Amino acid sequence: MVEPNVRTLRGAGIAGTGAAVPEGILNNFDLEKMVDTSNEWIVERTGIRERRIARDGELTSDLAARAARLALDDAAVSAEDVDLVIVATVTPDMPFPSCACVVQGKIGASKAAAFDIGAGCTGFVYALSLAHSLVAARRYSNVLVIGAETLSRIVNWRDRNTCVLFGDGAGAALVRPLEHGDGVIACILGADGTRGDLLTLPGGGSAHPASHDTVDQGLHYIHMQGNQVYRFAVRTMVDATREVLDKAGLAEDDIDLVIPHQANQRLLDLAAERLGAPEKVYSNVARFGNTSAASIPIALDEASRAGRLKADDRVLLVAFGAGLTWGAAILRWCKDEFRE
Numbered sequence: 001m002v003e004p005n006v007r008t009l010r011g012a013g014i015a016g017t018g019a020a021v022p023e024g025i026l027n028n029f030d031l032e033k034m035v036d037t038s039n040e041w042i043v044e045r046t047g048i049r050e051r052r053i054a055r056d057g058e059l060t061s062d063l064a065a066r067a068a069r070l071a072l073d074d075a076a077v078s079a080e081d082v083d084l085v086i087v088a089t090v091t092p093d094m095p096f097p098s099c100a101c102v103v104q105g106k107i108g109a110s111k112a113a114a115f116d117i118g119a120g121c122t123g124f125v126y127a128l129s130l131a132h133s134l135v136a137a138r139r140y141s142n143v144l145v146i147g148a149e150t151l152s153r154i155v156n157w158r159d160r161n162t163c164v165l166f167g168d169g170a171g172a173a174l175v176r177p178l179e180h181g182d183g184v185i186a187c188i189l190g191a192d193g194t195r196g197d198l199l200t201l202p203g204g205g206s207a208h209p210a211s212h213d214t215v216d217q218g219l220h221y222i223h224m225q226g227n228q229v230y231r232f233a234v235r236t237m238v239d240a241t242r243e244v245l246d247k248a249g250l251a252e253d254d255i256d257l258v259i260p261h262q263a264n265q266r267l268l269d270l271a272a273e274r275l276g277a278p279e280k281v282y283s284n285v286a287r288f289g290n291t292s293a294a295s296i297p298i299a300l301d302e303a304s305r306a307g308r309l310k311a312d313d314r315v316l317l318v319a320f321g322a323g324l325t326w327g328a329a330i331l332r333w334c335k336d337e338f339r340e
């Protein structure tokens with residue numbers, strides 16, 4: 001007999017998406033004038049041709065709020081009906097209040113709780129997994145999941161090892177209950193905190209409180225051991241993909257579209273090679289660079305609006321990032337199935 005207070009899980013999925021990027025474009029030729037680099041080097045090693053850069057006064061929360069409003073429009077849900085806002089970011093407007101609280105205020109989601117998730121470039125997959133669980137458990141019904149970054153504010157524009165890689169932007173998805181079936185088939189998350197030093201912003205926290213000295217030492221910038229992160233990324237993309245496919249009981253052939261974290265075209269090519277189907281791997285890294293937690297939701301929104309996703313398509317998301325963290329999810333595309 002079912003206990004009266006035990007409530008069964010329900011399905012949940014993405015009911016709408018949105019994305020917002022700054023208007024300003026910085027291309028590789030602009031970068032040639034700033035650091036000792038070349039368009040050829042950047043394109044060959046990363047596939048990036050240009051990236052968007054927020055203008056002065058344009059905040060992470062502004063991009064997040066724009067993406068969130070578009071996701072709500074897409075789902076035909078009003079901001080007042082949102083009951084939770086989660087923002088994945090490593091570049092909140094300030095250490096506190098959280099970026100999610102700022103966004104909640106900006107979009108008028110007055111009934112929503114709000115908090116940030118810090119899982120580096122994996123942040124959107126972490127946030128989506130959590131949102132799905134909370135809706136499935138009937139705790140919340142309209143959860144806005146946003147990945148938003150202004151990495152241009154934490155990049156050292158004199159460091160050619162990092163400044164050519166990153167860009168600004170935001171993407172959002174609204175997670176809602178489903179009448180039948182589930183919109184997230186499987187999800188895996190992981191972390192290895194012992195290797196966090198490969199990708200850090202060391203200054204401004206309790207380890208190195210902000211001071212003239214920390215600024216002189218450049219501790220408020222991204223510090224990255226690029227080729228070690230690259231090696232980690234290659235292994236992670238392969239292992240996380242295999243693990244989530246196993247968990248879902250699916251094979252690579254069963255996947256209709258793969259949206260990897262848009263860090264580097266070489267990594268996207270690797271995913272395509274393993275899948276044996278380059279047309280199934282979504283890439284926009286040439287236009288936006290690495291936008292960290294925003295990269296997957298921006299790509300998901302583009303793919304959706306371009307008609308690349310049809311009912312019941314299986315979409316594989318796979319990400320890695322600072323922490324170190326990784327995560328993968330297999331979605332069933334179900335945008336047209338939502339109940340009140």
Ligand code: UT7
Nearest residue numbers: 036037038041045121160161164226227229230263264321
């Ligand atoms: O979202 C997670 C964030 N991080 C990542 O995704 C980064 C993952 N890593 C990568 O994508 C690649 O490691 C990079 C694109 C960062 C670098 O490519 P690489 O093939 O691993 O190059 P490298 O770091 O081994 O450097 C090779 C050379 C070095 O010169 P030397 O020491 O061999 O003389 C670098 O100084 O390339 C030099 N280099 C550059 N040259 C021109 C590094 N950056 C540049 C540059 N322009 N922008």
